[in-house]
Amino acid sequence: MAYKTTIRNHTYQFNDLKQLLAKASPLRSGDVLAGVTAASYEERVAAQIALADVPLKTFLSEAVVPYEEDEITRLIIDTHDAAAFSPISHFTVGELRNWLLGDDADTLTLQQLAPAFTPEMIAAVSKLMRNQDLIAVAKKCEVVTRFRNTLGLKGRMAVRLQPNHTTDDPKGIAASIIDGLLYGSGDAVIGINPATDSPAASITLINMISQMIERFDIPTQSCVLSHVTTALKIIDKAPVDLVFQSIGGTEKTNSSFGVNLSILKEAHEAVLALGRGTKGNNVMYFETGQGSSLSANAHHGADQQTCETRAYAVARQFKPLLVNTVVGFIGPEYLFDGKQIIRAALEDHCCGKLLGLPMGVDVCYTNHAEADQDDMDNLLTLLGVAGCNYIMGVPGSDDIMLSYQSTSFHDALYVRKVLNLRPAPEFEAWLLKQGIISETGDLLPVHQSHKLLKSWI
Amino acid sequence: MSELQHYIPGVQEDPWEALKAFTSARIALGRTGQAVPLKEVLNFRLAHAHARDAVYSAMETDMLTNALRSNGHTVHLLHSMAADRYEYLQRPDKGRRLDKHAEETLKEANKDKDICFVITDGLSATAINEQVLPLLGELLPLIKAAGFGLGDFNLVQQGRVAVGDEVGALQRARAVIVLIGERPGLSAADSLGAYLTYSPQPGLTDDARNCISNIRPGGLTPQMAAGTIMYLLKEAFRLQLSGVNLKDEYQSGLSGG
Numbered sequence: 001m002a003y004k005t006t007i008r009n010h011t012y013q014f015n016d017l018k019q020l021l022a023k024a025s026p027l028r029s030g031d032v033l034a035g036v037t038a039a040s041y042e043e044r045v046a047a048q049i050a051l052a053d054v055p056l057k058t059f060l061s062e063a064v065v066p067y068e069e070d071e072i073t074r075l076i077i078d079t080h081d082a083a084a085f086s087p088i089s090h091f092t093v094g095e096l097r098n099w100l101l102g103d104d105a106d107t108l109t110l111q112q113l114a115p116a117f118t119p120e121m122i123a124a125v126s127k128l129m130r131n132q133d134l135i136a137v138a139k140k141c142e143v144v145t146r147f148r149n150t151l152g153l154k155g156r157m158a159v160r161l162q163p164n165h166t167t168d169d170p171k172g173i174a175a176s177i178i179d180g181l182l183y184g185s186g187d188a189v190i191g192i193n194p195a196t197d198s199p200a201a202s203i204t205l206i207n208m209i210s211q212m213i214e215r216f217d218i219p220t221q222s223c224v225l226s227h228v229t230t231a232l233k234i235i236d237k238a239p240v241d242l243v244f245q246s247i248g249g250t251e252k253t254n255s256s257f258g259v260n261l262s263i264l265k266e267a268h269e270a271v272l273a274l275g276r277g278t279k280g281n282n283v284m285y286f287e288t289g290q291g292s293s294l295s296a297n298a299h300h301g302a303d304q305q306t307c308e309t310r311a312y313a314v315a316r317q318f319k320p321l322l323v324n325t326v327v328g329f330i331g332p333e334y335l336f337d338g339k340q341i342i343r344a345a346l347e348d349h350c351c352g353k354l355l356g357l358p359m360g361v362d363v364c365y366t367n368h369a370e371a372d373q374d375d376m377d378n379l380l381t382l383l384g385v386a387g388c389n390y391i392m393g394v395p396g397s398d399d400i401m402l403s404y405q406s407t408s409f410h411d412a413l414y415v416r417k418v419l420n421l422r423p424a425p426e427f428e429a430w431l432l433k434q435g436i437i438s439e440t441g442d443l444l445p446v447h448q449s450h451k452l453l454k455s456w457i
Numbered sequence: 458m459s460e461l462q463h464y465i466p467g468v469q470e471d472p473w474e475a476l477k478a479f480t481s482a483r484i485a486l487g488r489t490g491q492a493v494p495l496k497e498v499l500n501f502r503l504a505h506a507h508a509r510d511a512v513y514s515a516m517e518t519d520m521l522t523n524a525l526r527s528n529g530h531t532v533h534l535l536h537s538m539a540a541d542r543y544e545y546l547q548r549p550d551k552g553r554r555l556d557k558h559a560e561e562t563l564k565e566a567n568k569d570k571d572i573c574f575v576i577t578d579g580l581s582a583t584a585i586n587e588q589v590l591p592l593l594g595e596l597l598p599l600i601k602a603a604g605f606g607l608g609d610f611n612l613v614q615q616g617r618v619a620v621g622d623e624v625g626a627l628q629r630a631r632a633v634i635v636l637i638g639e640r641p642g643l644s645a646a647d648s649l650g651a652y653l654t655y656s657p658q659p660g661l662t663d664d665a666r667n668c669i670s671n672i673r674p675g676g677l678t679p680q681m682a683a684g685t686i687m688y689l690l691k692e693a694f695r696l697q698l699s700g701v702n703l704k705d706e707y708q709s710g711l712s713g714g
Contacts, residue, residue: 029547165480172480178473179484332546367508367641368546368580373501396483396493396501403642405505408483413491443491448472456476 001062003054005046012046018064020054021120022303023047024127026343030291030304030334037303048128052094056085059121065300065310070251071261076313081115088116093124100125100137100354107142107154114316114356119249122351123309131343131382134350138386141353145321146280147241149187149219149426151389152358157421158390159412160322160360161186164401168195170208176395177212178452183409184416184437185393187427188322188360189242189285191223195401199233202226206238216434216452219426221277221321223285228259228267235270242321243271244285249310252298261314268318279426282321282358288312289326290344291334304334305347312355322390323352324360329404331366338375341365345379349388360390364406373397373405380407384415391415413443468494481644501643508641513542514582518612521576524590528597531567531609535559535624537577539615552617554659555624563611563627570608572600572690573630577616581638581646588649588672588679589636595683603691618652618666625657632693633657634686639670648673651682653689655699665700667693 003014014020022036024047031037038044060080067073088096099105126134144152151158163176173192180186190209194201202224209222221241224231228245235243245264246257254260264284271283293299293307308325315323325348328341335341345361352359363379365371380391397408415421422428422441431437434452438444446453471485486497493501522532538554539545545552567573576589600607611624618635625633635652642648649672654665667689672682693699 033548033550163482165482169479172482175473175476175479176482176484178476179471179482182471182473333549336547367505367643367646368512372505394482395480396486396497398483398501398504398643400480400482400642400644403640403644405643408493410486410488410491410493413488417491443488445469446472453473456473 003050005050007042007046012043012050014047014050017054017058017062017120018300018302020047020051021064021124021127021306022301024051024124025303025305026127028290028304028334028340028344029332029336030294033333034294034299034301034304036301051124052092052097052128054093054124056091056093056096056121057089059118059124064120064302064306065250070300072249072251072310072314075261075317076118076310079317080118084113084116088113093121094128096121096125097128097133101133105137105140107140110141110354111356114354117355119309119313119351119355120306122354123306126305126309126347126351129350131346134346135382135386138346138350138353141387143353143356143358143389145282145358147221147277147282147321148279149424150279151188151321151424153425154387155421156424157384157388157412157416158188158424158427159185159393159409160188160324160390161190162193162392162394162399162406163190164193164394164399166195166401168201168205170204173205174208174212174456177209178456179395180393180409181218181452182436182446182450183393183413184423184431184443185409185412186218186220187424188390189221189223191225191244191285193225193402197226197230199230202230203234203238206234206240210239210241217430219430225285228263232267232270235274239276240271240274241276242283242285243267244287246287246292247311247314248288248292248296248298249307249314250293250298250300253293253296253307254314256296256298261317264314264318282319284318284320285322286315286320287324287326288315288348289330290348291330294334295330305344308348309351309355312352312357316356320358322360323357324362324390325349325352326362326364328365328369328371329362332369335369337370338365338372338378341369341371342375342379342382346382346386349383349386358389361388362392362406364392364404366404376405376407380411380415381418384419384421416441504643507646508643511581511583511638511641511646514578514586516578516582516612516614517586518614520586521589521612525610533562533566533609533611535562535611535613537613537615537617537620541615545615549617552615553619555613555620560627563624566628567608568629570628571606571631571694573608573625573628573633574610575613575616575621575624575633575635576610577613577620577635577637579617579637579650580640581648584638584647584649584673585636587647591679592636592649592651592672592682595679596686599683599687600690603687605690618663619661621652621654622657622659622661625654626659631656632690632699645673645676648676651686653686653693653699655693655697667699667703
């Protein structure tokens with residue numbers, strides 16, 4: 001079906017929903033690379049005007065990626081909750097935007113509506129929203145998940161401790177873990193990106209973190225971010241807390257990652273059966289990021305933000321503990337500069353939250369992107385205001401294995417301090433007990449005799 | 458009697474400096490309040506500045522051309538379809554193709570040789586300017602000694618790895634070696650990568666290549682890199698392929714970072 005807008009006697013026509021969404025999308029380099037972006041500023045606004053008038057019901061009948069060709073479209077359509085959708089079924093996209101910002105859309109209502117939304121509806125409404133709207137709406141959402149602690153509560157911000165090492169040296173990794181713990185990081189997960197994806201290396205690392213968690217009785221979980229098939233191979237040989245996988249928003253994207261819904265289901269069931277969570281059963285960890293579909297030539301002509309939002313349909317099927325967009329990692333051909341990275345991060349965070357996901361953000365950039373620490377400070381602060389579930393904690397912001405810059409343990413302290421955010425409650429109690437933070441949440445000086453240091457120094 | 462108090466601009470040091478022995482990660486930085494002490498902030502900023510400067514550095518084409526010609530090699534100066542750095546960073550597709558002048562430039566090029574070279578800036582011309590000649594100093598004698606027919610050297614500005622496919626195909630080389638500046642990290646902004654592609658043709662993807670990464674002082678030495686490339690070259694010509702089906706048994710163990 002075609003969509004039209006007339007501006008000063010010029011009629012813009014958009015052939016289908018996919019094209020309308022792409023042309024309504026705020027400018028970013030990846031959509032230019034894909035050749036799907038609006039040809040002018042005016043055409044972009046014309047597309048947004050047309051998009052505002054599209055009834056939400058249209059998204060249930062007009063697929064962006066064909067139903068017959070894509071198992072994620074089938075998942076979206078087949079699991080759509082018509083009953084939950086009923087209270088908003090008469091809305092247009094524009095009306096949804098206005099309603100989301102109104103006082104009726106409170107935390108509980110938004111939680112109940114999550115299954116009413118399809119990714120494309122949410123991608124559409126986000127394209128009409130300013131950064132301010134993305135922050136205000138996300139802040140109203142609350143998505144709480146549990147494994148060995150409670151993540152996502154309002155007024156809290158957790159940190160994934162990311163102690164990567166160029167050669168997976170266990171001592172080098174342990175050194176970064178201790179550094180992070182003594183800086184109050186690690187409540188979201190202690191999660192390593194292994195330098196090699198071998199089962200043996202994964203087992204060594206999982207055992208190492210697991211022993212630290214047990215020995216110091218830390219209320220957190222471990223994860224080695226190897227491929228899901230590697231995790232499946234070692235699940236009966238190592239104490240696996242969480243299974244990780246990078247996912248995308250089309251079947252072809254996921255197939256380029258070597259996964260599909262059935263492999264993810266198998267992994268989810270296998271790790272659930274271990275029953276290692278003490279507070280809850282959220283056992284999956286997913287990473288996403290705009291641009292992955294185009295990068296795999298699997299975008300079906302859709303814009304990268306719509307593809308990204310479709311990945312959230314995959315994630316929510318498995319009730320994950322953690323989901324984060326790796327927003328600035330992919331490079332400037334997809335998100336060129338600080339402005340585009342910030343916009344994309346706020347979109348991903350807000351869209352994920354509306355769809356019921358425990359969204360974190362890897363606030364990050366590469367050295368060939370037009371971005372620096374100042375851009376990351378801006379984004380980190382905005383995400384703190386928006387109620388982001390967690391960020392990354394990398395020693396000194398410098399990931400020596402993945403060669404990119406993310407947020408540091410110090411950055412986490414900064415955002416908690418200036419916005420009065422606290423760690424996950426169980427982890428906060430542990431930090432107090434260890435003498436790492438004070439009652440007011442400030443870091444305390446640590447002596448060399450501290451038990452976390454004793455066996456190492 | 459009241460005395461004016463003097464504030465102390467001190468930083469809180471971390472008593473686990475000793476752990477730095479186990480990792481090059483930026484641990485035990487200390488703090489002031491919750492902030493990183495200025496000395497470490499400036500260290501980080503300097504590393505990022507080196508990386509940014511490397512991304513925007515330019516190939517010293519005169520220096521490279523003169524050095525290669527004085528050794529009797531034929532050198533062609535080429536440009537990708539990416540007009541400048543700005544376009545290069547946003548349009549990887551353009552960095553993979555030669556511009557419209559290339560075909561004319563290459564008319565007189567030597568054809569049907571075993572190996573031709575493509576030297577291209579990639580994301581760090583600094584790496585090209587500093588690592589290429591030392592590497593070739595080790596590699597070319599090995600190539601000659603092994604009896605391979607050496608073709609031309611092609612300097613490509615604003616190029617990506619795959620631009621080597623088009624150059625190699627135009628010169629009908631049996632294999633192309635692309636030397637390219639790697640994406641700068643904070644620890645190294647001058648790292649060179651070497652990619653070997655057997656039977657180069659436009660449209661090939663990365664699974665058709667073998668890569669030797671991290672060639673730089675403190676990483677893979679020119680001698681080690683040349684040895685690895687030579688091993689892969691001989692294997693590629695023996696098996697008549699390159700890429701995922703050609704395993705690098707000549708492990709150096711020095712890559713990474």
